[in-house]
Structure formats: C-alpha cells, structure tokens
Amino acid sequence: MDRLLGAMTVASLLLIGLVLASVRREHIRVEYSISWLAAGLALLVLSLWKSLDQRIALVLKIPDLAVSLLTVCGVVFLAVLFAFSLRLSQLKDSSIKLAQRVAILEYRLESLAAESAPNKSSLRAEAAGAQGTRAKLGQPAR
Amino acid sequence: MVVNKLMVLIPAYNEEGAVASVVEEVRAVVPDATILVVDDCSEDHTIREAQRIGASVLPLPHHLGLGGCVQAGYRLAFELDFDYVIRVDGDGQHDPRDIPALLTALQRENCEMVIGSRFLNAENPRRVLLRGGWCRALGIALFRSILRPILGRPVSDPTSGFVGVNRKALDVFSRAFPLEYPEIEALVVLQRRRFRFMEVPCRIRVRRAGKSSITAIKAFYFPVHVLLGVFVNVLLFPSSRIGRILRK
Numbered sequence: 001m002d003r004l005l006g007a008m009t010v011a012s013l014l015l016i017g018l019v020l021a022s023v024r025r026e027h028i029r030v031e032y033s034i035s036w037l038a039a040g041l042a043l044l045v046l047s048l049w050k051s052l053d054q055r056i057a058l059v060l061k062i063p064d065l066a067v068s069l070l071t072v073c074g075v076v077f078l079a080v081l082f083a084f085s086l087r088l089s090q091l092k093d094s095s096i097k098l099a100q101r102v103a104i105l106e107y108r109l110e111s112l113a114a115e116s117a118p119n120k121s122s123l124r125a126e127a128a129g130a131q132g133t134r135a136k137l138g139q140p141a142r
Numbered sequence: 143m144v145v146n147k148l149m150v151l152i153p154a155y156n157e158e159g160a161v162a163s164v165v166e167e168v169r170a171v172v173p174d175a176t177i178l179v180v181d182d183c184s185e186d187h188t189i190r191e192a193q194r195i196g197a198s199v200l201p202l203p204h205h206l207g208l209g210g211c212v213q214a215g216y217r218l219a220f221e222l223d224f225d226y227v228i229r230v231d232g233d234g235q236h237d238p239r240d241i242p243a244l245l246t247a248l249q250r251e252n253c254e255m256v257i258g259s260r261f262l263n264a265e266n267p268r269r270v271l272l273r274g275g276w277c278r279a280l281g282i283a284l285f286r287s288i289l290r291p292i293l294g295r296p297v298s299d300p301t302s303g304f305v306g307v308n309r310k311a312l313d314v315f316s317r318a319f320p321l322e323y324p325e326i327e328a329l330v331v332l333q334r335r336r337f338r339f340m341e342v343p344c345r346i347r348v349r350r351a352g353k354s355s356i357t358a359i360k361a362f363y364f365p366v367h368v369l370l371g372v373f374v375n376v377l378l379f380p381s382s383r384i385g386r387i388l389r390k
Contacts, residue, residue, distance in 0.1 A: 052385075053158055093161075095204075096206055096210050096321065099203050099204055099206055099210070099214075100202070100210065100213065100214040100217055102203050103200050103201060103202045103203060104200070104214065104216055104217060104221065106201070106216050106217065107199075107200050107201075
C-alpha cells in the first residue's frame, strides 16, 4: 500500500510539474491547465493523507484501500476527460461555424470584386465571364 | 419546366478526376441553374478543375467532413434566397439526368425533401443492393428497418446522397445539419419537424475517380455513429417523454 501511495505521490508531482511546464511554454492555455492541476493536487493529497483514504474507503464500502484509491483516481480523471470532451465539442462547433462563415464571406467578397471590376483577370472574373450572369453570386438564373 | 432559383450543390473532396465532368453534365441538364462546388479543403486540384469549367466554388478553409461541407453550401444557398437545392456528389456516381425528376417532385408534390433512390423501380432491387457488397447491403437493410417506425413509412434508400430540398428544409439544414454521415440523420431531423419527404427513382453509376471515404475501420464506426445520432434526434422529438425531460 505504501508503495502504491509513493508511486501516486511521484505521479501526481510529475503531472503537476508537467502541466506547469507546459503552461510556462504556452503549450497549454492557463484555463485548460486548471482541471489537470486540480486533478494532480487531489491525487497528491490522497497519496499523502492516509487517514483520508481510509475514510473514503469506509464511505465507499470498499474494504481494499488500494482499490478505493484507484476508484477515486479513476473518477477524478474521468471528470477531467468529460470536462474536456464538452469543451472540445463546443470548440469544434465554433470552428465549423467559423470555417463556413469565412468561406461564405470570402466567396461573397470575391464575387463583389468580380462584379465591380469585370476586367480584372482573376479566376473568379474569368469563371463569371464564361458563365455570364448565371455564375455570379446573388444572381442565380430564374 | 420553370426553374425558380435552383442551385445544384456539389460537395467535393479530392475529386479532381471527376468534378469537371460532373459540372458539365449538370450544366447540360439544367443550364439555368447555379452550380456550386463546395470544396472541403481538397489536397488535389479540385478547385482548379471546377473553376476551369466555370463553376462557382466555395472553398472551405479546413476539412469539415461531408456534413459540414454540405451545410456550408446550404447556408450560402439560403442566404442567397435560393428556392431549391439539389445535391449531387462530386464523384460522378449520381446521374444528373435525374435532376429534373427530383426538381419536379419538389415543386409539385409539396414535400420538403426528395431523395433519389437507386432501389425504387429497379428491375432487380436485391442485385442493386448487393452491388456495394454484403456489408453495405446489411447496413442499408438495418437502417431501413430502424427508420421505418421512426418515420412512420418505409424508405428504400436512406443512405442516398442524391437529395433535393426546398427552402423550408434549407432553412432548417442551414442551421442544424448532421456533420458526419448526414443522410440518415437528416431524415430524422426533418421528421422531428414534421416535414415530408418522398423518393423518386434514380440511376447510380460507378464512381469515376477518387476513392470512397468509407474505409474498413469507418465501416464499423459508421453504423455506431449514425445509430447514436438517430437515437439522440429521436430523444429530441416533441412527443418524446425523455426529450421533454432532457429539454427541461
């Protein structure tokens, strides 16, 4: 048990150190490091405070201290991963909307440029010229 | 046939070998329609090929996948006040000669979405079903049986990407459209809003160039993803008790 707690102390210190180093190098943004730092600190406290572990094992009704400790660790990491899944999903939605908006704006801008300067030899102007007004944005054939 | 603001939407990803001929074929069938190629950040010369042939191109800044790509086209079409959008795949599998049938159905049948079905009126539907292999045939059969009670009617080709929508559906899809493997989920999204759809027979051809995005691993991932998407959409049905609880 002591060996497990020792390993947990080392692992939590490594995790905290790694996260802090990554924040310092700006590999992880501060707001995303908080969940990992909190998880690392929770593990550190659990690994150093044996009476707390025993109380948790009692509450969870798991007789084996090691199993109860690993269960708590698992829950902590699952919570962190779930929080990041939520954040990732939000970011993906935003990124898709942004990409679509950028593409549409770029398209409209080029079409406006092609309309206002038809003699410019841009690809858009050539395409629009080849197609007549049909291919121009906002002027679909009726 | 009166063509009121029709856009033919061609989602394309690495389709330099086929996109130009698809655009040409579409133009020959519906010369008055606006043809929009939505390029999903291809790594080849898809954009150049589409522009060479005179199509309008909407180039996405990064790869979004089929759903995101199609939705970008729907958004643009909605913003530009198009009345109808017909989606034709950029690999040449859909025969543009079937576009008028889809458009006529959209205009006359008062439905929000029309699906080009390769199985409807086929001489030997089982042979057509098995043409894509056992795995795909099983998948289609599975989705048919799952969708039937949800939609309240049978659908012969739920995975068809040859789809036409009117402005009402365009309004919905421009705001909410499934991002991966969108065809099946899109049907449930429409059903949620009590929109109508119908199927018209269409021809299907072998792809001219490029390769299918469904790889061996994705073939297993695809049904799981779609089933989950369908399940989540069913939960959002207004009549769903679980949906009501979740919405609270």
